[in-house]
Amino acid sequence: MTMTTDVRQAVTARGLTKVYGQGDAAVHALRGIEVGFATGAFTAIMGPSGSGKSTLMHCLAGLDTVSGGEIHIGDVEITKLTDKQLTLLRRERIGFVFQAFNLLPTLTAEQNIRLPLEIAGRQADQVLFDRVIDTVGLGDRLGHRPTQLSGGQQQRVAVARALISKPQVIFADEPTGNLDSRSGAEVLSFLRRSVRELGQTIVMVTHDPVAASYADRVIFLRDGLLVNELHQPTAQTVLDTLLKLEA
Amino acid sequence: MFKTTLAGLLAHKLRLLLTSLAITLGVGFIAGTFVLTDTINAGFAQKFTADAAKISVAVLSKGEDHKVAAAELEKVRAVKGVAEAQGIVSGTAALIGKNGKVAGDFPTAGISIPEGALNRTLITKGAAPKSAAEAVLDENTAKTRGFTVGDTITVLDSASAKQRFTLVGLFDVGVNQELAYTGAVGFTTDTARRMTGEKSFKEIDVLAADGVSPTDLRASVAAALGSAYEVKTGEKLAHDLAAANNMDTQFLTMGLLMFGMIAMFVAALVIYNTFNILVAQRAREMALLRCIGATKKQIFGSIVLESGVVGVISSVLGLLIGLGLGAGAMAVLGALDAPVPVGVGVSLTTRTILVGLVTGIVVTVAAALLPARAATRVAPIAALRSQVEESTVRTGVVRAVFGALFLLAGTGATVAGVSMEPGQSALVVVMASGAIFFLGVLVLGPLIIRPLGAFVGWVPAKIFGVPGRLAVTNSRRNPKRAATTTVALTIGVTLMTLISVITATTRETAGERLDKQFPVDYMIATQQRDSTIPRTLASDLRARPELASVVAIREAEAKVNGRRAEVGTFTADPAFTLTATKGSVKDLGPGTAGVSDGFAKNENVKVGDTVKVAGRDFRVVALLSDDTAPVYGVTIPERDFDSAFPKVADKQLLVNAKDGVTADRSRQIVEAAAQPYPTVLVASSREVRGAFDDALDQILMIITGLLGLAILISLLGIANTLSLSVHERTRESALLRALGLTRPQLRRMLSIEALVLGLIGALVGVALGVSFGWAATQTMMDDITFRAPVGQILSFVALSGLAGVVAAVLPARRAARASIVGSLASS
Ligand SMILES: Nc1ncnc2c1ncn2[C@@H]1O[C@H](COP(=O)(O)OP(=O)(O)OP(=O)(O)O)[C@@H](O)[C@H]1O
């Protein structure tokens, strides 16, 4: 196996394993995952509950340590980094959108969006900022605090925040899990637009076949293993694959 | 319900401990106070009993003069059943130190050491004096003055003549406060009478013959002496002495308890805040309980029960700490050679246990009542809402109005107090208005915390970047919580500032007065109040070319307008000026008089009036300020004084050196001139000030130390609030970490939040302390020189900020250590 990383891959994982606990209580959440996420692509991760989706995402994003294998983000092998280096890497190269509680309640929408840049001590790219704000479609609500925004608006603010620092990859864990289908659709189209128009790389965990159909590619996990993948999915093909998996 | 509560408590042991600690410290201090004073009392009682066991009966005077006529001793000795009787002599007999001057600011006591069974003095080294040439010294004086057994010591007799003795032993003054203060020389009874000049005894101690009971003997002695004296059995004497001593320790108890109460009040605020936060954080839990059928009463009960458990645990711990504190304080006092009984067991009385437990439990439960009521207001529906956002204080018109009313009332009362005649009642008014004003601050706290946070946080937000800005926002996000947290600290800082302002002002004012009163390089006076300086000293000094001026002050008692009063005079000299409050001192020529303010007011004398002094009329030309007038009474010119009172010696000499003469040289000259007069002491103005400053510093230090407890408790409060907030914001912290905030940055963020809280508390405290310190000093004396010790006050502010940061260390570490993934998953 060659160690050189394909430049077109934003994120790659090799032989990735993750074990929680020890001895009898050990849970093998990931059992050796080989996967790559192409730059500028929108990838969805699917699988039954407990199959290891969140764990995989956390490991890929450097939020959690791995038990074995290696992960590259761009040309950096993150499995070798210290906590400090990982924090700096997250700051510079990774964006996040979580299922809920994405925003700091004390800050306004705009302050939340600018937060990663401020933490990193970087200047916002004003052109990008305007474009993101434009895309996020929140023009008049930027001065509001999260509690004054709807769930869908909050998630869009979270996506905007992830975009603003031009990360190498954005990880989203069920970003529409708490939304109704209309708000979910808004967020998903926003995600897809940012891939198309800004060339953003996005990896999204989801349970929803419709959400997955917005992606360019879907990978399927079961019991900690990568078991299937689909390109240019539709809601129907995703659903069929899922049903087959669970059978 | 009971089980749920206990399970909840056990699940959060650390939080329970932190919360308890506040009460524990308060109870510990209160219990410690009782343990200490009880132990001292018990020790005294034990000592008195042991002493009194040596005597069967004591004869004392009925009045305050402590005089039993010497002739009574023979009468007592003649009573049937008396085995032995001794008269106890106690007076003054000034010890001369190795420098040839009387030792100490006060003359040492001269006491008799009776021979035989009736001796109650503990000789620790050598032997008791047996002849007229022998004497003993108390251990402490011997140590400080450098005398050892075998030395020859010189003591002044009642006629101020030097007498020499061989030092044959040292003794322990035991628990006698007076002797401990002045030091004492012991002689045989006859020598003691001769040296002190006492014609009578302080007490006659009697030992019963075998087979005679003290009660019977008491009756027969009393019968022999008649009703002029009080005759007690030894047992009764011990009891009375112990009771009188208990009165003394009661002051100590009261003083210490006051600080204990302040600490408890601060602890109550901490408890109140903690329970408020807990209730807010558990709103969903409560709502869920309500959903499944718990009544409001049950919810209320569970919170009260929780506080009860906290109260019991912390009070019991507090008692243990109190026991340790009491024992520790005894050990410290013993080590400092304070006149307290040593080697007695620490005493823990039922009263101490009861007071400690009741205070601790009542304060804890009472502080939790309001939060418990708030818990009952949680609607069941709240269980279904997703996120309980923190309370935003409704701009609370009611709150603002009430707060403003309190502030107004407080300000009004302060103004009234300040404009009152200085004195106790004005001070009480100002203190009460301070309390009212403080209530206003307490009520308005949540409203002013945001602007204050913005103000205090301005610099940190600029310097510390994102963590700084987030910290400042966080410190302001829950105004109620922040206000209560900081107010606890405010109390301590207010009192500290108040005390330091008062001491600084006193120091400055007194310093100015000293300068006025004492515009000279040296002051020469005698150690004893009623003795004088031979006039030869003044004339010797005047002969020295190095000295610029020697002003003598003399005083005498005479009839003024038919009533006895003090009459004084001074050598006219440009170096000595009096301050006239009315009229002019320049007019003070032959046949005229100056009258001190206080005396003039009492006697209703005005400028232009005539006063009759020792049969002669004097026209009053000036009223003199009480600070600078030579006497509280009438001051007349030297010539007039000398003709009226020709034999009066000098009371005080004020000496100024010529310019250009070094301090060392002038001091040498003055001391050499004073050397032949052992009772005459020379003090430089610097020494007088230094002694005064030292005394003030000591008071300041003790009070600061005692207030430290309240401050410590308020810091626990900050730590507690912060750790609860950190817990509440677990997911927020995780989010920030995911977005790239490093661990040190997260820690820094929390430290800055604590810093801001600490600074707010300190600033409010400093503002209150300075204002009310000013008001308080206005009520203490006329024309004071106000002084706020800026350095000290700034250091309070800095230390409070720093202490806040220290309080944040643990919560911040915990927050930074949490795993991001775990925290994100937590709800
Ligand atoms: N902190 C943990 N300790 C122990 N086991 C864990 C931990 N986190 C996850 N697991 C286990 O690891 C496995 C994978 O969990 P993971 O959360 O990745 O699943 P998921 O695919 O995201 O499921 P879901 O769709 O329900 O979110 C599960 O069996 C889970 O029980």
Ligand SMILES: [Mg+2]
């Ligand atoms: Mg998951």
